[in-house]
Amino acid sequence: MDLKKLAPWNWFKDEEKESGSQVAIFPEKASPSSERRSDPTSMFHRDINDLFNRVLHGYGFSSPLGSRDFFQGGPGGILLKPAVDIDATDEEYTITVEVPGIEEKDIKLTIKNDTLIVSGEKRQEKEAKEKNYYKMERSYGAFQRLLSLPEDADQDKVDASFKNGVLSITVPRRALPDSDIKQIQIK
Amino acid sequence: MSEKANIATVQESIPDKGKDVPVTAPVVDIYENDEEILLHADMPGVEKDKLTVHIDNGTLDITGLRGMKRNGAPDWEEFGDIEYRRTFSVPQTIDIEKIDAELKNGVLELHLPKSEAAKPRLIEIKKAA
Numbered sequence: 529m530d531l532k533k534l535a536p537w538n539w540f541k542d543e544e545k546e547s548g549s550q551v552a553i554f555p556e557k558a559s560p561s562s563e564r565r566s567d568p569t570s571m572f573h574r575d576i577n578d579l580f581n582r583v584l585h586g587y588g589f590s591s592p593l594g595s596r597d598f599f600q601g602g603p604g605g606i607l608l609k610p611a612v613d614i615d616a617t618d619e620e621y622t623i624t625v626e627v628p629g630i631e632e633k634d635i636k637l638t639i640k641n642d643t644l645i646v647s648g649e650k651r652q653e654k655e656a657k658e659k660n661y662y663k664m665e666r667s668y669g670a671f672q673r674l675l676s677l678p679e680d681a682d683q684d685k686v687d688a689s690f691k692n693g694v695l696s697i698t699v700p701r702r703a704l705p706d707s708d709i710k711q712i713q714i715k
Numbered sequence: 716m717s718e719k720a721n722i723a724t725v726q727e728s729i730p731d732k733g734k735d736v737p738v739t740a741p742v743v744d745i746y747e748n749d750e751e752i753l754l755h756a757d758m759p760g761v762e763k764d765k766l767t768v769h770i771d772n773g774t775l776d777i778t779g780l781r782g783m784k785r786n787g788a789p790d791w792e793e794f795g796d797i798e799y800r801r802t803f804s805v806p807q808t809i810d811i812e813k814i815d816a817e818l819k820n821g822v823l824e825l826h827l828p829k830s831e832a833a834k835p836r837l838i839e840i841k842k843a844a
Contacts, residue, residue, distance in 0.1 A: 539791060611794040617787030624783070626794050628759035628821035659746035659753060666744050666757055693759035693821015 539614055542643045543674040608650070608671035621699040623675060628693035629666065635695060639683050646695070647672040680704050741777065741799040741823075749835055752809070752827040758799050759821035768816050768825065775803040777823065808833030 615622040625646055627635065635648040649670045677683065682700040689696050741756040758766065761779035769776040779799040810830040817824045 536790065612791065613783065613785075613789065613794060614791040615786045615788065616790045620786075621790070622786040626759045626821075628757040629755070630820060632820075653755070659748040662745040662747060664744050665742035666755065692761060692818070693757070 537676075537678045539675050539678075542676045546674060608667055608669055609673060610646075610671050612646075612673055612675070614675075616701075618701070620701055621678070621681060623697040623699065625673065625695040625697070626693070627671070627695055630693070632690045635690065637686075637688055637697065639677070639686065642677050642681075642683070644675040644677055644686070644697070644699075645672065646675070646697075736780070736796050736798045738798045738800050740801045741779070743801070745803075749829070751829055752805070754803075754823075754825040754827065756799070756801070756823040756825070757821065758818075758823055760794075761799065761818070761821065761823075763818050766818060766823065768814075768823070770805065770809075770811055770814065773805055773807055775805045775827075777801050777803075777825075779823070806833070 611626040613624045615624075623644070627648070627650075630648060630650050634651065635646070638645045638647075647670070650668050652668045677699065680701045680703075682702040685700045687698045741758050743757075744755040746753040756777060758779045758781070760781040760783060765780040765782075767776070767778045769778075777799065781797045781799070783795055805827060808830050809827045813828045815826040815828075
């Protein structure tokens with residue numbers, strides 16, 4: 529039996545390739561989200577992983593779910609990594625990316641070799657720069673996520689919208705030619 | 716008495732309270748100059764009507780609720796429904812009447828102007844007669 533066929537699509541294989549490691553946000557890649565949430569072992573793993581990330585990137589505070597790790601990057605030219613959600617229906621995939629404080633024009637969406645690239649730069653407001661600061665918790669700089677598109681993604685009909693700091697990308701699914709099915713005539 | 720009334724309004728403004736939505740503190744930048752204190756809080760996905768900014772007696776409360784519209788089966792989830800909530804102490808010298816809040820690209824921008832009395836002044840030294 530081909531186990532690979534049973535596993536869910538890995539949207540992050542390009543990202544893993546590029547960074548030479550797994551995506552840092554959640555250690556357990558391919559498990560369905562329900563399992564991920566309820567399994568205490570993986571929760572523990574995630575906590576440890578979170579902790580490491582925070583220490584490494586110098587974040588002293590965080591909360592258990594998502595947003596605080598919103599940008600995983602940090603100083604030293606590391607790309608920031610906004611959080612993404614991926615949903616699937618029979619008709620389409622919906623990818624949402626959390627990008628607060630970024631202008632629409634500063635986001636770039638490209639598809640190259642079956643990989644959807646969400647990139648751009650978060651800039652600090654000019655007005656703010658001229659002031660003294662008390663707290664600087666938000667991160668600025670270049671960000672990027674790579675998403676490997678599944679085979680049935682219709683790359684010509686990708687649509688994107690941007691609202692309240694959340695980018696939504698819809699990728700329609702198309703029927704794949706049934707190359708595996710062969711009709712055999714009964715004589 | 717007035718305190719009680721305030722608590723009631725805050726609760727009214729947070730719908731779906733019964734649901735188990737995780738609460739998190741939004742990340743903020745806080746700047747200050749002679750004129751004002753400026754606060755930026757990242758609250759991606761929060762609609763304007765789900766956001767409350769409340770200031771009372773030197774305490775500033777920010778609450779925002781994000782309900783993500785999920786479309787079909789989740790394949791991967793790094794962020795979801797969330798309640799942003801954070802409380803700050805602000806100096807009494809803030810001119811509450813002139814506070815200005817704006818929600819833009821998922822970022823709350825809050826201008827807290829200082830009252831005239833609190834702004835730095837150069838005091839003229841008079842010559843002794």
